Amino acid sequence: TEMTGFALNQDFFDEKNTKLVGLSIDSIHSHIAWVNNVKKNTGVLFEFPIIADIDMKVSKLYGMLQPGESETAAVRAVFFIDPKGKIRLVMYYPLNVGRNMDEIKRALIALQTSDKHKVSLPLDWREGDKVIVSPPKTVKEMLEREASDYEMVDFYLAKKDL
Structure with a gap:
């Protein structure tokens, strides 16, 4: 089968x-x-x-x-x-x-999405769900992230739509 x-x-x-x-x-x-x-x-x-x-x-x-x-x-x-x-x-x-x-x-789909967009995928992710953006590596990146339209959980955890 x-x-x-x-x-x-x-x-x-x-x-x-x-x-x-x-x-x-x-x-x-x-x-x-x-x-x-x-x-x-x-x-x-x-x-x-x-x-x-x-x-x-x-x-x-x-x-x-x-x-x-x-x-x-x-x-x-x-x-x-x-x-x-x-x-x-x-x-x-x-x-x-x-x-x-x-x-x-x-x-x-998850592997291809992660590779294409350079993002991580949360638990139970399905196509169309928000993705996780890599954490900032500098204070400047952190400030840029805070000014973005990302869904901020904390400075190190942000989600976005693709």
Whole structure:
């Protein structure tokens, strides 16, 4: 259901200039059979690649084989990797707990918003909510901030609309 969920949200990820890649420790032949089965039963076709990690090298490198979980199945995980190849956010899920697409989308938007506007985001932030402006580094910056239209909580904590 989860991979189908990503496929059904392909347009969202395309709009956000985000590439999806699946990874499984099954063989390419298993992937082809599985993708075909999903298409036949749901009408959904995956437009993103699924890596066959048979030797589990990638799964091990990314910490997807967790102690106490299956020896032969990687845990469910989502990695946000920026264009420079830096891992920005990791979400691990036990094998018996599905991912939350709304939170995955929110996290992606949050990372892109923070990067684009050089701001921080508060607890439970959603697109359109106020953002946090970096604290002032000088007294001059503090005075400029006080004269701004920011929502001032204190000199070190200010929020603004984007």
